[in-house]
Amino acid sequence: xxxxxxxxxxxxxxxxxxxxxxxxxxxxxxxxxxxxxxxxxxxxxxxxxxxxxxxxxxxxxxxxxxxxxxxxxxxxxxxxxxxxxxxxxxxxxxxxxxxxxxxxxxxxxxxxxxxxxxxxxxxxxxxxxxxxxxxxxxxxxxxxxxxxxxxxxxxxxxxxxxxxxxxxxxxxxxxxxxxxxxxxxxxxxxxxxxxxxxxxxxxxxxxxxxxxxxxxxxxxxxxxxxxxxxxxxxxxxxxxxxxxxxxxxxxxxxxxxxxxxxxxxxxxxxxxxxxxxxxxxxxxxxxxxxxxxxxxxxxxxxxxxxxxxxxxxxxxxxxxxxxxxxxxxxxxxxxx
Amino acid sequence: xxxxxxxxxxxxxxxxxxxxxxxxxxxxxxxxxxxxxxxxxxxxxxxxxxxxxxxxxxxxxxxxxxxxxxxxxxxxxxxxxxxxxxxxxxxxxxxxxxxxxxxxxxxxxxxxxxxxxxxxxxxxxxxxxxxxxxxxxxxxxxxxxxxxxxxxxxxxxxxxxxxxxxxxxxxxxxxxxxxxxxxxxxxxxxxxxxxxxxxxxxxxxxxxxxxxxxxxxxxxxxxxxxxxxxxxxxxxxxxxxxxxxxxxxxxxxxxxxxxxxxxxxxxxxxxxxxxxxxxxxxxxxxxxxxxxxxxxxxxxxxxxxxxxxxxxxxxxxxxxxxxxxxxxxxxxxxxx
DNA sequence: TTGTAAGCGTTATCAT
DNA sequence: ATGATAACGCTTACAA
Numbered sequence: 001x002x003x004x005x006x007x008x009x010x011x012x013x014x015x016x017x018x019x020x021x022x023x024x025x026x027x028x029x030x031x032x033x034x035x036x037x038x039x040x041x042x043x044x045x046x047x048x049x050x051x052x053x054x055x056x057x058x059x060x061x062x063x064x065x066x067x068x069x070x071x072x073x074x075x076x077x078x079x080x081x082x083x084x085x086x087x088x089x090x091x092x093x094x095x096x097x098x099x100x101x102x103x104x105x106x107x108x109x110x111x112x113x114x115x116x117x118x119x120x121x122x123x124x125x126x127x128x129x130x131x132x133x134x135x136x137x138x139x140x141x142x143x144x145x146x147x148x149x150x151x152x153x154x155x156x157x158x159x160x161x162x163x164x165x166x167x168x169x170x171x172x173x174x175x176x177x178x179x180x181x182x183x184x185x186x187x188x189x190x191x192x193x194x195x196x197x198x199x200x201x202x203x204x205x206x207x208x209x210x211x212x213x214x215x216x217x218x219x220x221x222x223x224x225x226x227x228x229x230x231x232x233x234x235x236x237x238x239x240x241x242x243x244x245x246x247x248x249x250x251x252x253x254x255x256x257x258x259x260x261x262x263x264x265x266x267x268x269x270x271x272x273x274x275x276x277x278x279x280x281x282x283x284x285x286x287x288x289x290x291x292x293x294x295x296x297x298x299x300x301x302x303x304x305x306x307x308x309x310x311x312x313x314x315x316x317x318x319x320x321x322x323x324x325x326x327x328x329x330x331x332x333x334x335x336x
Numbered sequence: 337x338x339x340x341x342x343x344x345x346x347x348x349x350x351x352x353x354x355x356x357x358x359x360x361x362x363x364x365x366x367x368x369x370x371x372x373x374x375x376x377x378x379x380x381x382x383x384x385x386x387x388x389x390x391x392x393x394x395x396x397x398x399x400x401x402x403x404x405x406x407x408x409x410x411x412x413x414x415x416x417x418x419x420x421x422x423x424x425x426x427x428x429x430x431x432x433x434x435x436x437x438x439x440x441x442x443x444x445x446x447x448x449x450x451x452x453x454x455x456x457x458x459x460x461x462x463x464x465x466x467x468x469x470x471x472x473x474x475x476x477x478x479x480x481x482x483x484x485x486x487x488x489x490x491x492x493x494x495x496x497x498x499x500x501x502x503x504x505x506x507x508x509x510x511x512x513x514x515x516x517x518x519x520x521x522x523x524x525x526x527x528x529x530x531x532x533x534x535x536x537x538x539x540x541x542x543x544x545x546x547x548x549x550x551x552x553x554x555x556x557x558x559x560x561x562x563x564x565x566x567x568x569x570x571x572x573x574x575x576x577x578x579x580x581x582x583x584x585x586x587x588x589x590x591x592x593x594x595x596x597x598x599x600x601x602x603x604x605x606x607x608x609x610x611x612x613x614x615x616x617x618x619x620x621x622x623x624x625x626x627x628x629x630x631x632x633x634x635x636x637x638x639x640x641x642x643x644x645x646x647x648x649x650x651x652x653x654x655x656x657x658x659x660x661x662x663x664x665x666x667x668x669x670x671x672x
Numbered sequence: 673t674t675g676t677a678a679g680c681g682t683t684a685t686c687a688t
Numbered sequence: 689a690t691g692a693t694a695a696c697g698c699t700t701a702c703a704a
Contacts, residue, residue: 018675019676031673031674036673055680059679059680060680061680
């Protein structure tokens, strides 16, 4: 491997100054003769010149990079989110640095620090446990634009808003319409803001129909397949005719658990999820759920963030995204 | 947001030179008085000084960064792989830049270029379609260390080796032991190297037992859940008593397809997967499969790569990782 | 139409 | 025990 070719080498070879090369290669070369322009471009190809990233960033004070922290890359919900982030980043010539924090607060802190050290231009944080403190201290202090997902109440300037209230309502009305009146909820111990409003919406619309949701109806378990599975016994103990799991992963785990206990879904118990991950169509029974447009969420989040990076003065931006019922096989009318 | 504090500000505040500060902060400050040392450290805290990443990299010619390209972040197999990569990267104080290329050759090329532009110190490529050409041209030319996954035959110096031959053998012997003699295989159109040896192993051990695998027994479909699902009709047409899917995702899709057609798994047809993703335990029936230690693969790949980055002269390194049968519910003795 | 030179923030060499 | 000073490779006023 030979030494890397620098802009100076290229300039020398072309018999011009580095300024000339720099300008031309950065699309600001109208003022140079067409002759030198082509010569420079040709030599670039031949010599395989690539601008040194660090040198360039040093002077431009930007690496065209955003940081993304999600709780769990293994959850298809987040891998779809990432998909949206990656495609928009590509369009905007940014690169996302992606980290899965495994629902671990220390890990989140570590990655947050690391991303800031690396001078990312902005951040998307879809992570439960990053404290508003950390955000205020670290991000605001550094003046780094950021955007919070799953934290509607958060303090970030811009936001992509999912109407979780409405999502809860949809879930409630659907279950109600099937005749369910004894309903359980499966949720995590420390729900993020979006979850609490989702659940509020759910509870509220149930109440309107005269259906109560007592404390025992809330079953606490981690938001993973395993968490859902582990909630099985508690669910059975409640003997509901339907259960609303706050995300699909839990719903899937629960369905498996129910199956093992000989409880039929949906004949004995209906199970309704939330998110609409790709898996829903492949399990038996297919999972009914509330659809979130997660790829779009990733795209919009990225768009908003990059807009802000490029124009700090922009008025706060918000985009609202709809949720909708996705009816499949895990829910059915209550049997008398 | 105030201007970023530089090493010069810190030096000034401490009443010393930048050299002093730099040395002390980089752990090379034994020669300075304990007094100045503590003063510098204290001021760093107070002023919140963080070295500028780009400036530092410019002179050190390394960003402590590796690039990782996988075909599909949505496949839990790869998200587990990433998990391994991230944890080892963390231990070694590297940051992985992760991209999912959606099985798209153009995308892979784009990301490869981008990663090289960004001067990553090394690359892990777990991607099917990156041509050996591209690798030779781009990576070798730039002298960037890299490591190929799923391409055992590839030209990379170091490698983490999974004994796919043995994996195929395990699958064959297991199916044979259950009495199966009419067997189909579900595989993609352009199998990576590891897949072809896996399949060779499978075929070979079947043949040893006198069981043939004619051309029609190979059913071609994309390596996704949908791909497996779409293979359903072709599988049924073959009327095998068992099918071996080259990865779990396909197996899952196929099981769903079979279910819809009223074919019972495993009673009518046994389905054996490959990979052992977390989902296997949650579907009905639980998926029998050949386990790959994928988190370890990610960890080892990262270890080898970083070793090489730090010591270019190292002798070629190889680590061998075992596969083993993971028997669950989707396979059963052939029924007469 | 082109070039000179300053400067980005850091580390490293070599004096003192 | 400490500091000048020269890089690193690039962009960009400002001159010519």
